[in-house]
Amino acid sequence: MKLFKITILIIVVLAYSLTSFSQKPNIIFILTDDQGWNDLSVRSNKDLAGSKSDYHETPNTDKLALSGMRFSDAYAPFCVCSPSRHSIQFGISSTSLNNTDNFAYGEKRSNPTFSLVATIKKIDPSYKTGAYGKWNLPYYSNPGVLGYDDWHTGSPVDPHKKPPEQEGKKMKDGTIINDDPKHINRLTTAAINFMTEQVSNNTPFFCYIAHWAPHYPNVTTQAMYDKYDSKTKGSYHSHVGRAAMMENLDDGIGRVLDMVQDLGIEDNTYIIFTSDNGSGVRGWIDKYAQQANWGDPAPLFGGKATLYQGGLRVPFIISGPGIEPNSWNSAQIIGYDIFPTICDILGGIDKAPGVVEGASLKEHCLNGSSAELQRNEEIDGFPFVFNEPDDLDIWEKSAFVKGDYKILLQHEYNPDRYHLFNTKEDISEETNLISVMPDKFSFLLRQWYNHVVDKKVTLPANALNEALTYLSNHYERDISRKVEAEDYRNGYGIVAEINEETKDGFVANINAKDYMDFELDVEQAGYYDVSFRVSSANSEIGFDIKKGSTIVGSINETATGNLQTWKSTEKIGIVLEKGSQVLRLEGTGGTWNLDWMEFEEADISIVNVKELKKKNYENMIHIYPNPAVETSTTLWFDNEIINQTFNINIHNIQGKLMFSKTIRNEQMKLNVDSYMPGVYFVSITNNEFSITKKLLINFVQ
Structure with missing residues (x-):
């Protein structure tokens, strides 16, 4: 009789396990906005007490961390919002995308058919995908352009448009009081509704929840503000409004975790949590002194919009079936590793586009390995490369991270331009090692130079020349x-x-x-x-x-x-x-x-x-006016080449062919009165060359 009972129990448990793991896994990806490495009330590094807040309370995110694996050496793809989000959606570094400006489009668009959700659907067309919250990809007007089935920005006015700035009573520290701070409740409800619908339809899903919090300005509820106003301040976190908003955000995350339990999908759902960049604190720069009480990422230095560790390091958690609870991993990872990781979890890593530069974390999560990840990059031991545009009013412009070492290049303003740090031994980046390790710095500077030239990265005009001058004085040369x-x-x-x-x-x-x-x-x-x-x-x-x-x-x-x-x-x-x-x-x-x-x-x-004396056609073909301000513009050819035959094609930003014609001996008038405002690409080809020019249309019909 006992044998019979044991046999039945084994069969039941085995049947349950097979059913659970035969189900297609769901993925929930939570991305917060400007949440720093030490903004949680649970550590981001098990060996450093300063890697958690001494003032904020985030019990739900702490619960997620204790249920899964924390990566203690995680980097955001970039130090500001938009480039980081672009990088995550395509699995490509911001440097390779040449998108390093928070307020511009960048210079390299990515093909929407190579996006994360497009790849998920190639792996398994049955998946439904939803995006909820902050989008912030200027090249792509909404998540639907990249293939998301459903989306909601959290706006009370229009779920498909950016929400308005929130209003309410202002407290003494400038914090705004609002019943739904940063639209946390509204976008969380939209995400929960999406998840519930997919479970009821027995449909696997990918749910991207991109919170607007805790980005400045600080918005919170009155009750939460009062709680932190009366709470003893920490030594490096003390801002009442930011701390209160942090817990509002955590409440939203808690609602998602509770719904996963209520829906009974915890055994086949992976949850990924991280931030788009480092701490939203820039008080160490005089320009932002009035915001100095946002917080302190110590022991890290710097914050958002800087290339010090405080602007790049972020919390990173993955929880799900097969991942040991409360486990740690010291592998060096970066936000664009999320793309191949999701592909691998879904069983389709081979479907990831060849341009993806990230590496899958799946085996590290399941086996606990902290070995160096092998990424899709020719440089041995792939480095993390970060480059800032000219218009960010910050001194440092480029950073290059490879293993324990990091070089920081300040191309302008600061006479002490070059730095070498050992970020494992000196996490606060206090000691410049160039004088004691000149060969190490030269080696990394040479690799940085190779990388940015190969990727055609936009940099200050003097940056490359300065690097070459340094190398010419410090790098040994051989025979001729x-x-x-x-x-x-x-x-x-x-x-x-x-x-x-x-x-x-x-x-x-x-x-x-x-x-x-x-x-x-x-x-x-x-x-x-x-x-x-x-x-x-x-x-x-x-x-x-x-x-x-x-x-x-x-x-x-x-x-x-x-x-x-x-x-x-x-x-x-x-x-x-x-x-x-x-x-x-x-x-x-x-x-x-x-x-x-x-x-x-x-x-x-x-x-x-290859060839000699081939003319530079790029400078012989013009679009005028550009941007187009009337209903037409002209494609103009220099006299030297106007008698040649050209094939003209115009595509919109989604790749749709808008116009096609073959011309010879004419300056071509382009009628664009039926085109929507935006960016278009004009390709001109003949039997000798092919070039593409960008046409901007900004008039309103």
Whole structure:
């Protein structure tokens, strides 16, 4: 009889387990706004007492942390809201997206078919997806553009539009009193309704809850404000309004956790929690001194909009089936790891687009491994790269994190521009190690340079030149290799003049706008000095040295007086990556000849020179006026190329073809009176080239 009972029990438990794990997992992703690394009342690092608040109370988020795994070395994709959110939705770094400005569109759009929710639906079309709360992706007007089935901003006016600024009684510290602070209740209710509907329909779901809290300004209820006004202040957290809003936010999170229990889906639901950037505190900067009582991310330094750890480090929690409760993981992770992690949980990591740069955390969560994650990046041991735009009025502009080390580059304003920190031993970033570890800094600076040039990142004009100057003074160079003109004569597809008796040759009559593309095969990445042997009878000698669209050096020399009178140019320092790449010489002035170029380091060979004297068509085609302010604009071609045949196509921001025509010998008028305001892309192609220009339409019909 006892054997029978035990057998029945085993069968029942086994049947329940098989049923639970055979169900398709649900994913709930909670993203908070400006919530710092130590804003919770539970630690973000088990070994550091300062990694939790000494004033805020977040019992529900604490409960989530105790039910799952906390990552103690987690970074946000960026130090401000919009670029970070863009990065998360596509699994790509803000640097690769060239989207590092909170108030602009960035320079690289992402294809909506590569978005997180589009990929979820490729993995399993039965999934329903919902987005609730703050969107803040200027390129994409609403979550539906990226494929979300349902969304609500929390607005009481229109669920599909940004909510208005909240109003109410103002307290002595500027806090606003409102019954639904930061729309927490409204957007939480919308998310709960979505979850309930999917469970009732037996449909798996992905629910993205993006809170507006605890972003400034502080908004809370009267009862919560009174609670913290009478509570003893902490040593580094003491702002009544912010603390009260933090607990309002936590209440909203608690409602979601309770609903997961009420719906009975806790055994097949994963919950991911993090913040879009570090603490919303900038009081250490004089400009924001009036906000200094927001809080203190100590022991981290800095806060939102800075590239110190206080602006980048965030709390990060994952809870769900198979994850050990109250567990810790010290692996270095970043917000765009969420994309591949979700794909992996759903069993479709192979469906993640090839451009995704993040790494899946699934095995780390299930097995407890803290091993270094392998990300989709050529640089060994993928670094985290952060670059700020010119218009953020903050000193530091670039940061490069690789393992325990971080370099911080201040391109302007501050004479002490370069920093090297060991963030494991010096989490507060107090000790600059450049003087004691110069080789380490040079190594990381060289990798940063390679990365931003490869990604064509927008940086202050002097940033790359400063880096090259530093490397030229601190990085050891090797033996030289000279590349003679005959190495790239007609057999390599370019025009060259060769003396048949001596086999000596040179490239002749290079003019402004002419260019040569050299395909280099570099066996060892490094810093290289390159110089050129040139001549010119009676005109100046001018050309730029370019990697991609980035100018890495310029040559300007006076005439030599005779075509056979040669001289060597000044040395230009450039950084070359390992492997195949293209170096371009593009004429900027005069008519001149090239005999050779010389690299002052070995292990370089010229594979091919693609072409010579191909004009720069980009500067010969214009759209005017742009932005269009009337019902039409003109596509204008310079006289030098107007007699060619061109194929013209116009696409909107979603990729829809709006117009197509083939033209020749005409300046083309584009009628755009039926187009909605926004960004459009005009592609011009023929048998020699293909370029795309951006057209802005901002008039109202």
